[in-house]
Amino acid sequence: MGIISIHQAIDLLKKGEPVALPTETVYGLAAPINNLDAIRKVFEIKKRPLNDPLIVHVSDLDMAKDLVANLNEDFKLLAKNFWPGPLTLITKKNLLKVDHLITSNGQTVALRVPKSKLFLEAIKSVGPLAAPSANLFKQVSPSKASHVVDSLPGVAVVDGGDCDVGIESTILSVDDLTVLRPGMISMSELSKTLNKTITHQLSKNVPGSEEDHYQPITKVIVFKSDDKLNNFLKERSHSPLLLQKDESLVARNLYSDLRKLDQSADFITIKWSKDFENEKWMGIKNRLEKASSYWMD
Numbered sequence: 001m002g003i004i005s006i007h008q009a010i011d012l013l014k015k016g017e018p019v020a021l022p023t024e025t026v027y028g029l030a031a032p033i034n035n036l037d038a039i040r041k042v043f044e045i046k047k048r049p050l051n052d053p054l055i056v057h058v059s060d061l062d063m064a065k066d067l068v069a070n071l072n073e074d075f076k077l078l079a080k081n082f083w084p085g086p087l088t089l090i091t092k093k094n095l096l097k098v099d100h101l102i103t104s105n106g107q108t109v110a111l112r113v114p115k116s117k118l119f120l121e122a123i124k125s126v127g128p129l130a131a132p133s134a135n136l137f138k139q140v141s142p143s144k145a146s147h148v149v150d151s152l153p154g155v156a157v158v159d160g161g162d163c164d165v166g167i168e169s170t171i172l173s174v175d176d177l178t179v180l181r182p183g184m185i186s187m188s189e190l191s192k193t194l195n196k197t198i199t200h201q202l203s204k205n206v207p208g209s210e211e212d213h214y215q216p217i218t219k220v221i222v223f224k225s226d227d228k229l230n231n232f233l234k235e236r237s238h239s240p241l242l243l244q245k246d247e248s249l250v251a252r253n254l255y256s257d258l259r260k261l262d263q264s265a266d267f268i269t270i271k272w273s274k275d276f277e278n279e280k281w282m283g284i285k286n287r288l289e290k291a292s293s294y295w296m297d
């Protein structure tokens with residue numbers, strides 16, 4: 001289908017055709033929440049199981065308010081501080097407004113206001129849009145329009161350039177203040193805003209948190225020690241992926257780098273450093289742990 005304009009995208013959405021739209025994190029495969037045929041197509045296109053719920057994208061806190069059972073003070077404060085931006089907030093849903101197909105029969109809904117003007121324009125014309133990352137289930141998310149064309153050739157995409165953040169949003173369950181998926185908004189930023197403790201729960205029971213998510217086809221090996229990496233490389237003509245010191249840059253380029261290496265190398269090696277063992281790198285570490293087959297000490 002290739003690249004289309006935002007006006008064409010809005011027309012397609014109104015007709016119930018999912019389209020890929022840019023956000024600041026990764027490209028999303030969007031469909032209106034009030035068109036369940038379109039939502040069903042999203043699951044089908046991605047080959048995603050129906051028990052893995054979708055994030056609903058809204059234009060502002062007012063639109064979010066309509067979709068939840070109750071907006072508590074923590075929710076409001078976080079939304080005021082971090083929206084639009086790469087933070088997804090989960091709370092009890094308004095049962096009348098959000099279908100069980102979107103929330104996989106659960107009682108909660110995940111909400112976020114994306115930064116992309118194009119995405120916001122689509123929401124303003126069509127209403128709230130459910131949008132998972134625009135890739136096949138369990139594969140690497142797209143941070144450029146061309147990634148979507150490669151991963152989902154049948155899907156029309158609006159090109160908003162390269163995603164600025166580069167990895168998916170931080171997901172926080174507001175009712176128990178636990179992070180379900182780390183991202184570039186850190187736990188201490190959330191905790192400072194609320195002046196409350198935030199915990200981290202990486203339960204395997206949370207859909208989408210399976211160990212083998214975000215995987216390139218090529219085997220990824222992460223090395224913690226220089227010696228082991230050098231030893232591994234000795235008899236191979238192969239360049240490891242070197243991570244820069246600036247975590248924002250690393251996140252921005254991560255999925256492009258993995259996709260490029262996936263096509264060009266027999267395996268992907270990455271050098272991890274002790275300098276990255278801090279909160280700012282938690283989202284990147286989480287994605288690498290999932291992408292990699294081995295994490296060598």
Ligand code: TXA
Nearest residue numbers: 025027028053054055108109110132133168169207208
């Ligand atoms: O940055 C992002 O969040 C991107 C862009 C497009 O907004 N979206 C994204 O969606 O990463 P997706 O579907 O690829 O990942 C969303 C994750 C899934 O693991 C899903 O299980 C979880 O959010 N999720 C959605 N609703 C949930 C809910 N009510 N309770 C628990 N987890 C939920």
Ligand code: MG
Nearest residue numbers: 132133134141
């Ligand atoms: Mg995804």
